[in-house]
Amino acid sequence: MADGGEAAQNNAANEQSPLVRFEAVTKRFGSVAAIESFSLDIAHGEFFALLGPSGCGKTTLLRMLAGFETPTEGRILLDREDIDAVQPHRRPVNMMFQNYALFPHLTVERNIGFGLRQENATRAEISERVTEMLALVRLQGFGRRRIDQLSGGQRQRVALARSLIKRPRVLLLDEPLAALDKKLRAETQFELMELQRRLGTTFVIVTHDQEEAMIVADRIAVMNHGRLMQVATPSEIYERPNSRWVADFIGEVTIVEGRISASGAMDSALGQLRVAGTSGAKSGGTVWLALRPEKIGMSGERPAGELNKVPGTISEIGYRGDISIYKVRLADRSLMKVALANVGVRGNARFKAGDLVWLSWPPDVGVVLDS
Amino acid sequence: MRTQANRRNWGARLVVLVPYLWLFVFFLVPFVIVLKISLSQTALALPPYMPVFDFAAGWAGLMEFTAQLSADSFRLLSSDAIYLLSYLKSLQIAAISTILLLAIGYPIAYGMARAPRSWQPPLVMAVVLPFWTSFLIRIYAWINILQRDGLLNDVLTRLHAIDAPAAWLSSDTAIYIGILYSYLPFMVLPLYAALEKMDETLLEAAADLGCPRWKTFWLVTLPLSLPGVAAGTLLCFIPIVGEFVIPDLLGGSETMMIGQTLWTEFFSNRDWPVASAIAVSLLGLLLVPILFYERLQQRSLEGSR
Numbered sequence: 119m120a121d122g123g124e125a126a127q128n129n130a131a132n133e134q135s136p137l138v139r140f141e142a143v144t145k146r147f148g149s150v151a152a153i154e155s156f157s158l159d160i161a162h163g164e165f166f167a168l169l170g171p172s173g174c175g176k177t178t179l180l181r182m183l184a185g186f187e188t189p190t191e192g193r194i195l196l197d198r199e200d201i202d203a204v205q206p207h208r209r210p211v212n213m214m215f216q217n218y219a220l221f222p223h224l225t226v227e228r229n230i231g232f233g234l235r236q237e238n239a240t241r242a243e244i245s246e247r248v249t250e251m252l253a254l255v256r257l258q259g260f261g262r263r264r265i266d267q268l269s270g271g272q273r274q275r276v277a278l279a280r281s282l283i284k285r286p287r288v289l290l291l292d293e294p295l296a297a298l299d300k301k302l303r304a305e306t307q308f309e310l311m312e313l314q315r316r317l318g319t320t321f322v323i324v325t326h327d328q329e330e331a332m333i334v335a336d337r338i339a340v341m342n343h344g345r346l347m348q349v350a351t352p353s354e355i356y357e358r359p360n361s362r363w364v365a366d367f368i369g370e371v372t373i374v375e376g377r378i379s380a381s382g383a384m385d386s387a388l389g390q391l392r393v394a395g396t397s398g399a400k401s402g403g404t405v406w407l408a409l410r411p412e413k414i415g416m417s418g419e420r421p422a423g424e425l426n427k428v429p430g431t432i433s434e435i436g437y438r439g440d441i442s443i444y445k446v447r448l449a450d451r452s453l454m455k456v457a458l459a460n461v462g463v464r465g466n467a468r469f470k471a472g473d474l475v476w477l478s479w480p481p482d483v484g485v486v487l488d489s
Numbered sequence: 490m491r492t493q494a495n496r497r498n499w500g501a502r503l504v505v506l507v508p509y510l511w512l513f514v515f516f517l518v519p520f521v522i523v524l525k526i527s528l529s530q531t532a533l534a535l536p537p538y539m540p541v542f543d544f545a546a547g548w549a550g551l552m553e554f555t556a557q558l559s560a561d562s563f564r565l566l567s568s569d570a571i572y573l574l575s576y577l578k579s580l581q582i583a584a585i586s587t588i589l590l591l592a593i594g595y596p597i598a599y600g601m602a603r604a605p606r607s608w609q610p611p612l613v614m615a616v617v618l619p620f621w622t623s624f625l626i627r628i629y630a631w632i633n634i635l636q637r638d639g640l641l642n643d644v645l646t647r648l649h650a651i652d653a654p655a656a657w658l659s660s661d662t663a664i665y666i667g668i669l670y671s672y673l674p675f676m677v678l679p680l681y682a683a684l685e686k687m688d689e690t691l692l693e694a695a696a697d698l699g700c701p702r703w704k705t706f707w708l709v710t711l712p713l714s715l716p717g718v719a720a721g722t723l724l725c726f727i728p729i730v731g732e733f734v735i736p737d738l739l740g741g742s743e744t745m746m747i748g749q750t751l752w753t754e755f756f757s758n759r760d761w762p763v764a765s766a767i768a769v770s771l772l773g774l775l776l777v778p779i780l781f782y783e784r785l786q787q788r789s790l791e792g793s794r
């Protein structure tokens with residue numbers, strides 16, 4: 119009884135401790151720091167996304183986890199154990215490579231079964247698991263094909279199946295969908311999510327497509343120049359970015375510079391704006407208000423109510439089908455982006471370039487940033 | 490539009506025709522001449538064989554000419570053991586040296602392909618560097634090295650590896666040394682080309698899937714380099730079978746390689762028909778591995794489509 123209780127307690131502790139932990143990891147290539155004092159926890163069963171512009175160190179981070187690079191400084195823990203000395207082929211981590219890295223001389227079946235064959239599994243077991251994997255990625259009947267007889271999307275599935283067959287603790291996906299067209303990509307994103315939920319495996323996906331990261335991931339780490347900018351859920355990152363850089367990197371945004379006055383409002387070139395959530399910001403210092411385009415209303419007349427209201431002239435309209443993005447020139451010559459859904463059949467045909475309009479937003483939709 | 494497409498088509502056909510034309514003029518025509526001589530008989534004349542084809546004699550001349558052809562030279566080849574022994578000796582030397590070349594060349598090519606990118610051009614340069622001096626001069630240099638008071642014996646006695654100078658020259662060992670030295674670039678370069686274009690992330694993928702390094706070599710690197718192995722093997726094996734200069738200068742006089750036998754028939758015995766028959770048989774013999782390689786390539790081409 120007592121033993122059982124202890125085990126349960128241990129289990130609970132395991133569940134709470136992160137599966138992967140980066141502890142102040144720095145990676146330098148020569149004098150170039152690809153990753154700099156990077157600390158991050160990834161929990162059991164999480165679908166985690168690493169998001170950042172090209173060259174920010176996403177692949178380097180994955181490769182360190184897979185064991186192909188060693189951190190210059192810091193430690194990487196897997197299940198609370200330092201994996202620095204563990205060779206790549208002994209790590210319970212599998213990777214789906216950016217270019218798939220499928221073996222061209224082997225059939226689909228042999229590619230998928232490659233990992234199991236290294237474990238000295240029996241033939242029957244290998245063939246059973248391969249069949250299972252082929253079904254999982256919906257490639258039944260393709261087992262005997264050669265890799266060069268597959269389409270890009272099919273190769274991507276083979277790579278996925280190959281990296282999943284050993285049931286890794288962590289599956290690393292390096293831009294797995296980059297080679298797919300937009301439609302297939304959207305489909306595959308949902309398939310990946312479903313797969314992850316079904317298997318319960320921890321997925322770490324690398325992408326520079328912010329939409330993709332927001333759709334698939336439970337949590338996102340936004341990176342820039344090898345540094346961690348923010349870690350949070352997709353909605354938090356979008357609604358509550360912690361810096362101008364993150365706000366600007368994720369989605370569309372208009373940034374208004376100003377100062378917090380003694381009354382708690384914000385003085386800016388657009389006049390005094392009512393804002394919420396300024397408790398942290400010290401009054402007097404420069405702050406920035408980040409406004410998402412879809413949260414701003416636009417009307418022909420001055421709207422009534424407790425809103426921030428600024429007049430302007432429509433300077434450009436970007437039609438995107440579902441929505442239109444309006445760039446509105448304000449009194450201080452700056453541009454503010456507004457997105458309106460094209461609900462009617464004729465969209466928002468009533469607004470034309472050159473129209474005088476009023477922009478308005480409630481005080482609590484903007485985010486005040488001090489960096 | 491149409492004529493333009495036609496013209497382009499003709500251009501394409503002409504380009505394809507060039508290699509066939511080349512083969513016809515420089516391979517098929519000489520071969521037919523050699524074949525013709527091999528079916529003739531020796532004669533004390535100029536050229537030293539008969540019949541001689543006379544264009545002026547017309548159809549009747551051709552008939553008469555054809556009637557005089559005989560397979561006597563080929564019969565001689567199969568009746569005298571010296572020819573068979575020469576062939577066997579050549580095949581044996583070619584096979585053993587090709588295997589040795591593979592064993593030596595593969596690690597060299599592998600090391601080159603895995604060297605840092607910027608080192609690779611100088612390394613390739615180093616491999617082809619011997620070609621900058623004449624082949625004959627290099628073989629003469631080996632005579633110098635291998636002779637009784639040569640460099641090799643000198644070094645070995647100083648290292649106390651041997652007590653008395655050994656006879657290296659005029660032996661099969663000397664032939665092998667000469668062949669390995671001369672043909673190494675022909676083995677290394679195709680192997681290097683195959684290994685160099687291999688995607689290195691494949692090795693990482695294998696490691697990621699639990700494959701230790703030594704096993705990755707057998708499961709990934711070697712199978713992917715097989716086209717290079719085949720090309721290198723052919724490029725060495727075939728010319729080694731017909732090799733003449735190296736066995737003549739470095740080898741002994743007990744058994745001759747087929748190239749030497751051919752030379753003797755041609756220049757010492759002035760028996761052109763037998764010499765030609767040897768050449769024709771040799772070609773038939775070598776056609777086997779070439780056709781085998783063609784088949785292999787065809788299959789891999791079809792596979793990759």
Ligand SMILES: Nc1ncnc2c1ncn2[C@@H]1O[C@H](COP(=O)(O)OP(=O)(O)OP(=O)(O)O)[C@@H](O)[C@H]1O
Nearest residue numbers: 147150151152171172173174175176177178179326
């Ligand atoms: N082997 C290496 N040697 C030297 N520099 C490297 C090496 N690998 C990566 N880098 C550098 O490290 C930085 C991060 O590279 P990394 O491949 O991790 O970027 P990334 O975020 O994956 O980019 P992308 O989205 O384009 O794939 C880059 O500046 C890159 O030039």
Ligand SMILES: [Mg+2]
Nearest residue numbers: 176177178216
């Ligand atoms: Mg990358």
